[in-house]
Amino acid sequence: MPQTLNSPAAEDQGALSPVSSLYAARALRDFGDGFVAVLLPVYLAAIGLDVFQIGVVATTALLGSALMTLAIGFLGHRIDRRTVLIAASGLMVATGLAFNQSASYGAVLLVAFCGTINPSSGTVSIFVPLEHAALSHLVADKARTAAFARYSLMGALAAAVGALAAMGPDLLADFGVSRLAALEGMFALYAVLGIAGGVFYSRIPRSDASGEAQPSSALGPSRGIVYRMAALFSIDAFAGGFAVQSLMALWLFSRFGLSLSAAGLFFFWSGVLSAFSFPVAAWLSRRIGRVNTMVFTHIPSSLCLILAAVVPSLEAALGLLLVRSALSQMDVPTRSSFVMAVVTPPERAAAASITSVPRSLAAALSPVLAGALFAAGYEAWPFILCGALKILYDFALLQAFRHIKPPEEQ
Template structure:
């Protein structure tokens, strides 16, 4: 009897959890953490990859302009380097994301990790400007702290494929949040490590900066290992079906070739055999060409119209972002206020911490106001604050404006990812998101060179004001075209 009573109490406790547990669960659901904890292993691996990748990007960005200055490169050449790097990244990312669904998403992620590892290693060894430029263009080096390479488009499309429409906002919020946390950890770890190597170990600036790129390559290896752990569930059904058919066709071809070889050995008509081989070779070449063409994705009329509107709008927003990217912001604080590496890491960590809370608020806000509305009401204040940063002659006020801008800017990220992934068909997501990321990267490529020219003349503040104007134009465009747009929640 006592055992029955005990079981009854346990069942009642399971059905009616304590108030504290219920409130905690409600809070976790509100900020989207519950959705992440209940997600699949693949989802958690992709979020983990975003975290560690942004640690590497955060480390490299903090010291990029300082590293090049230590090597004796001019401000104009630094700006040219960042622009050329982003243009090269555009070409590689466009190709890889366009064919990612046909080549296999996991393969593309693995290839990106290998490129990232190679680039970091070259930056750690060489000091020739042109060698570094080629390594950055062909490989994966983030010159501005933002996403480069094929990773983001493939990961976002895969996440939208793996999670339900109801959980998409939560997962994308944490995906963006972990990226921001990674950037913060990268900047603070880089600043602290460089300071320790310089002050305690007696390393020169150049060797301390090179050690950061060794860390960059090491993180690429961690990403590479985790990429092999991704399952076939991340691939589109069409890709898995094609792979299965290719495997079956290969088995049949091997059997047929064995039979053909046996017949050829016993045949006395060599001329006829040669003609047959030539005909088979022609057929194989035709098949390969048609297979390549079939890998190029096609877009629906709705997606074409959406792209024609979004591409110029995203171009404006990212052009403004490129003018005042994180590398130039570190240069701005160092040049105007004399802030050292360790303090620079602390400043950017503060921004990332504030952005963390912004991302959590964004998940809850988007559920209540809607994705597009959340994008706009957070992006407009962020744009205005950006234009106010150079007006401050006080370091603490500049840091305060920078932190507030980081928080409001982060609130726009996850809703925008959900917006793009939900406005096109599921089978078009990877290609469309890849194109949008290419547009954003291409537009950011022009800004650094312009800012380099302004910085060389002591007029870097002009870049902040142009950036604010471009971003506000983007907000007006989104409001005009997509405020009442119905999203595809499949």
């Protein structure tokens, strides 16, 4: 029988239970993504890349991640999740070590495509579908949304602290360390986090220990609803790609002259607000349902982003962006839980991957478009387009899935 969050096995193993180990690995990974998302445009500019090339690097990273995640989706029902998560941690180590040695545009593109660098504050990576399937197996159905809320909370808090750690290069400058050397050191730290994450992943039970029958194909009876979700989620991701955290940081640097330290502090509080919205989302979903929670928190956050793009002062823009942060991620645990709830257990890895891949592919298209708009002087337009497209997505999602209830909501 799978362990649940309240099972004796989980309690006996304490902080190092499989569920806690999964949370810890997620936290380490998101801590690394938190500072990389802020430092990536700074590092790329320091080695001579222009704004458009930075957008291309972000697109390349998202595209490579999408292709790897797609492969995992079609093979996930045949391979051991723990083994692949440990291997992905090894790729994270290689990425960090290679990135801080990459000084040419071509080398940066290669590492971005093949590695795990994440230019977004969201979790677009090879790790996500495997973690979702593993977590869903380890908890009871009624505890699933709360478990995903805790999983998202841990990741978001870690990402917030990671954004704060992006102040590191400025602090090291006070001790005579050059900006470029400090940035390279942060990518070395990213590699160390990959090693630690692999240790925690090693405590997750093997997939074949679950006793689940292995299906002949990745998706079976749930194929239709998974493809419908994937199509809609891709619209949301394409919109989100216009405002990935690296591009948001670049916009704040160029429009308002925000310092790296101030940007790190802002993204820290932004991440904290996002993190504490996850338990609220779990509470709200029990009262109005998961789909309604996704939609009715998303729309106001998109309006805040549009307004932030056009207000004239830094204070007003940051205030609106913080309100957006408190609302924009409340769909994350509810969406993950909804996907896992409406498919059969053997389909979960494939469903998580196939709903993530179109998101990754769609999100890979928009940063380069945003970079082109930035280069052309239309710096506000990426965020206006992001907000408008997300609002359209929310109405489409409500129309398509408002009558579909997971078993625990019926």
